[in-house]
Amino acid sequence: MSKKRMVNATINGREQTLLCDNRMSLLDALRDAAGLTGTKEGCLTGDCGACSVVMNGKLVDSCLVMAAEAEGAAITTVEGLAIGSDLHALQQAFLAEAALQCGVCTPGFLVASKALLDRNPDPTEHEIRYWLAGNLCRCTGYQKILEAVQSAAAQLRDNPR
Numbered sequence: 710m711s712k713k714r715m716v717n718a719t720i721n722g723r724e725q726t727l728l729c730d731n732r733m734s735l736l737d738a739l740r741d742a743a744g745l746t747g748t749k750e751g752c753l754t755g756d757c758g759a760c761s762v763v764m765n766g767k768l769v770d771s772c773l774v775m776a777a778e779a780e781g782a783a784i785t786t787v788e789g790l791a792i793g794s795d796l797h798a799l800q801q802a803f804l805a806e807a808a809l810q811c812g813v814c815t816p817g818f819l820v821a822s823k824a825l826l827d828r829n830p831d832p833t834e835h836e837i838r839y840w841l842a843g844n845l846c847r848c849t850g851y852q853k854i855l856e857a858v859q860s861a862a863a864q865l866r867d868n869p870r
Contacts, residue, residue, distance in 0.1 A: 721789030758844030
């Protein structure tokens with residue numbers, strides 16, 4: 710029988726205490742203990758990026774992080790991008806550019822793109838492709854995703870949020 714522990718973290722700007730199994734991944738803690746199901750389970754090996762979140766300013770695959778490692782951390786998930794019903798420019802651009810189909814990879818692409826634009830508000834096409842190389846899509850191909858990130862970057866440069 711595995712022991713449980715309390716993990717205190719700031720998730721999407723809100724302090725939370727999660728009851729987690731000692732063997733629980735951050736992915737499972739976010740989905741099961743915090744009820745934030747936007748972060749998706751893809752490969753469980755850190756190869757697909759579907760579970761991408763930002764933890765303490767660094768883009769991570771939450772399937773590879775133990776929940777206990779999140780103690781005291783600041784975490785941003787896809788749910789943290791929108792403000793209420795006001796979608797983030799990236800979310801709006803993904804919709805406008807039809808940069809999604811089944812939706813499994815979309816949260817990871819959105820979080821990774823946000824992390825990129827936070828670091829570099831004017832990335833080149835090459836930089837976007839490089840930054841998103843850890844995220845895999847099996848449905849759409851990547852051109853529309855690239856165009857959505859470029860569109861959102863331009864919008865955010867003109868009207869920062």
